[in-house]
Amino acid sequence: MKQIPNKVYLNESDLPKQWYNIVADMKTKPSPYFSAKTGKVVSASDLEAIFPKSIIEQETCTDRYVDIPEPIMDMYRMMRPSPLCRAYRLEKALGTPAKIYYKYEGNNPSGSHKLNSAIPQAYFNMRDGIKRLTTETGAGQWGTALSVAATYYGLECTVYMVKVSARQKAYRRMIMEAYGANLIESPSELTEAGRKILKENPDNMGSLGIAISEAVEDAAGRADTNYALGSVMNHVCMHQTIIGQEAIKQFEMIDDYPDIVVACCGGGSNFSGTAFPFIRENLKGGKNTRIIAVEPSACPTMTKGKFAYDYGDVAGMTPICKMFTLGHDFMPPGIHAGGLRYHGMAPLVSQLYADGCFEATSAVQSDVFKAGLLFAKNEIIVPAPESCHAICGAIKEAEKCKETGEEKTILFTLSGNGYFDMLAYDKYLHGQTEDIAYDEKLIEQSLAKLPKIEM
């Protein structure tokens, strides 16, 4: 039998040169965004206050493939392809006949898959004449990625970081500053939204919802400044599809193809990037891969939420979109996987879930960290808490294979490394991790406040 290498690399010349836009292949097309102010469908010009034209075009694009401009390929080549790794040691530790592979997206300088979309967002803004980007960050993966991409394309970058995160995760703040970003603890005195909140409560430690409001207000108020979002929107999901496209090519190189694909799911960017190219193959016919999204039990957007129109942010400042949601009012408990603490789900992911294109499941924190440490000790990478959800899902499937004796091929995406999340591991190792579940009643209350949209 031919030995499959531990890591499969593509040649740089074989990198995907187009993003895959799943809208072209969707049975049910995604619903449009509605304006919170007018109740009407959001037009391109409504978005121009904070997004560049080329990004807005991508947001509503229906072409199956979108070319990746060469200056973006230049930067992609610095951090891609990401390796497809065979988890030989994890397989052995589990005693499973399954073949477990992981696509390692933490192997770039920003430490996560977020850079895949930060690069094109920074590039298109730069090309369209923008000098400065604003964004928000909680866990810090997105803020780090945008800082890296902004400095590469010569843009200023202001990151509104949730105050409590900035204080707890000082290293995250520091790495963004090392890449030249301007870090603002949110709520701040720099925006009306921030000032209003601080006036009510000077000790407010911030939330992602508030940080979004500040970043959007900042961008809307300056002609040279735009806003960049790290998940949820169609263009972000599309940028991430290089993950799955690369993986398919890498499986071709070793003459295999996954029976099961697993990814963690918060706002949907990493899941989209991993799963969409495999959903495409399923929709084409000929392939029948099981695709599994893993959510945190504390924030079970697809497994316990409702497919409905809702705001993207807590304050109700963003457009309204149709998605799986726990209600924009829902405040997820403070689990360590900060990147998965979002009340909604990317509209594209939501529609595909509603159409039965994949399965969704959820996991509690203690199982998630247990899986993450088993992985760390065998595959010698400490994974991000978000990515531990995918590991947990993959291990469950591998254990099923052990029971049935099936030699299934399982792929999961290891979306980021955990170097900046050591506090979370420290708490887990010292018995301080709670299995916080969602609160049925809170979700019910929150879902009762969904906006009314006339179709």
Added chain:
Amino acid sequence: MKQIPNKVYLNESDLPKQWYNIVADMKTKPSPYFSAKTGKVVSASDLEAIFPKSIIEQETCTDRYVDIPEPIMDMYRMMRPSPLCRAYRLEKALGTPAKIYYKYEGNNPSGSHKLNSAIPQAYFNMRDGIKRLTTETGAGQWGTALSVAATYYGLECTVYMVKVSARQKAYRRMIMEAYGANLIESPSELTEAGRKILKENPDNMGSLGIAISEAVEDAAGRADTNYALGSVMNHVCMHQTIIGQEAIKQFEMIDDYPDIVVACCGGGSNFSGTAFPFIRENLKGGKNTRIIAVEPSACPTMTKGKFAYDYGDVAGMTPICKMFTLGHDFMPPGIHAGGLRYHGMAPLVSQLYADGCFEATSAVQSDVFKAGLLFAKNEIIVPAPESCHAICGAIKEAEKCKETGEEKTILFTLSGNGYFDMLAYDKYLHGQTEDIAYDEKLIEQSLAKLPKIEM
């Protein structure tokens, strides 16, 4: 002109299968170790209290190549080859005609080159029946690497971490614990050495010298336990030669060869690994690569020290060896590049320097961090403070090429990433980094206390 890719990878099947032992090619063979107690040459059996036989054999081996056992290759394949990267953006930022390459050793889960030796040291101890390893760590790269390798081969691992570092660098402590290591703040109550120091001063915040004493005492006192060292000794330098051997193969793939090779130099492990294979080519004839070791100005072992017999540790517990030294009593100022704060230099590196096989130079902290940030903003990797010394040296050479118009090929080793060193960057960015120079008088005093050895 053929486009050279950003990153050159070797196939796993092309990984070097032997370590290179430069002793075979040295004009002047290294001097033996002397016992501090007896004044006589240290015998193999003297070392058996803390090292396994296979490591002791390697320490005194004179064969040119030593086979790498297959179980070690298995783990090497999980984290190697490391990429050879072309620094296109840095070249452009400098406006130099030079071609700058870097061998990126921070691209493995432990974040530095230290894993290259941690793997064989853990393996040989496991194979020779040892159940538990002890070591010391300051900056934390070595402690992390040994934790990773120990967990892989099923060994317990106790790391004596300098107390002040353990408190300042909490994330380092946490990642070692996540890999299953037992972290002890040194000085501790667990050893005689530690107790003695704490009795004198309960507030003693520790030093690398004290931590070595504790780790050695712990290992010497238990039959199931050995000690592992991350630098200085011959076997460690040999293990690291996979860096340079890979680099030579990678240069063959792109039909180039370095005119200049640069590496930072503290105890000598990363420098040895990078430089020895290139020194071999120079000694063979036909090649004439300039090889440059970069030290911190605050701890200028080769550039200001003496080639003499000295102890490896502060307390004078280790054997005496002939090396460049600032005196075992010399306490380097608290620069951020903790991995380069060592009073001595690997005996092999020292002898080769004495024989004129390479050049040594030094750099001050502000230049080092300036170089590191220029690199980070262009090559999007935040380097470890130690590695910034190599970057600084490479940039100086590239700037010379700009003056002369020469298109030289420069290679440096980026020995580690700086994810766990963000505090150092934060201080630099906030103007809190001092250019601490060595103190001539202190060195003089320290050198006056060298042990006397009868040859």
